[in-house]
Amino acid sequence: MAEFRLPRNSRPVKGVTHAAPPGARALRTLRIYRFNPDGGANPRLDTFQLDAGSCGPMVLDALILIKATVDSSLTFRRSCREGICGSCAMNINGVNRLACTTAMRDLPAEIRIYPLPALPVVKDLVPDLSNFYAQYASVKPWLQTRTPASADRERLQSKEEQERIDRPAACILCACCSTACPSYWWNSERFLGPAALLAAYRWIIDSRDEATGERLDELEDPFRLYRCHTIMNCTDVCPKDLNPARAIAEIKKMLLERHS
Numbered sequence: 001m002a003e004f005r006l007p008r009n010s011r012p013v014k015g016v017t018h019a020a021p022p023g024a025r026a027l028r029t030l031r032i033y034r035f036n037p038d039g040g041a042n043p044r045l046d047t048f049q050l051d052a053g054s055c056g057p058m059v060l061d062a063l064i065l066i067k068a069t070v071d072s073s074l075t076f077r078r079s080c081r082e083g084i085c086g087s088c089a090m091n092i093n094g095v096n097r098l099a100c101t102t103a104m105r106d107l108p109a110e111i112r113i114y115p116l117p118a119l120p121v122v123k124d125l126v127p128d129l130s131n132f133y134a135q136y137a138s139v140k141p142w143l144q145t146r147t148p149a150s151a152d153r154e155r156l157q158s159k160e161e162q163e164r165i166d167r168p169a170a171c172i173l174c175a176c177c178s179t180a181c182p183s184y185w186w187n188s189e190r191f192l193g194p195a196a197l198l199a200a201y202r203w204i205i206d207s208r209d210e211a212t213g214e215r216l217d218e219l220e221d222p223f224r225l226y227r228c229h230t231i232m233n234c235t236d237v238c239p240k241d242l243n244p245a246r247a248i249a250e251i252k253k254m255l256l257e258r259h260s
Ligand code: SF4
Pocket: 180, 181, 182, 183, 184, 193, 194, 227, 228, 229, 230, 231, 232, 233, 234, 235, 244, 245, 248
């Protein structure tokens, strides 16, 4: 019989509660997934009550405050604090989002924070993105050309040609989309997932690229591309308002047209 529950040693147990500092003016409660690979203990959910008046307005600000003043072992990724680097992606109240662009005032009083779903956890809120990056690299996300470059000018594009790739090229590789995709949860070893497929699409439609046929050949596979069942979770969660589901549909259309 299929087993739908997490293995016993993966189930989060109740963790430590850190009470709010005396005189807290804007009390917020954060329940945060903690996991330390050393020692073999189950993951746990720690509770942090904090004075949100002592930090900036975003969830990332609260995490930084906790790390600085309550528990320095809390582990998470972040860099730009501007929604640009994609490193602070995590699951906040059940939705994959960037902690640096998610305002606490838009969330309920209790904020639950987990790492991105369906990936191995390195520590606390840090998932292992090795497979995600390998899949991105597998679509050869760079310009491929055959014709020699002109000696005195770059490979030019018209305004319209640039605008076609403008949105797909804005992907910050945060992995919110792929880790929100049920097909990716079940087949992440073989299905490329929406982020890598959006990157593939960005190069397929680039007017300067001359490897379109090879790129489509690589994707024509029951798992790499066709495990997408147009569930649309990817597009729903993208913090940059991109549309990977549409890009995937366009790739499928191009493959269909190639055979007709
Ligand atoms: S549209 Fe495709 S890639 Fe996006 S969530 Fe659904 S199945 Fe996954």
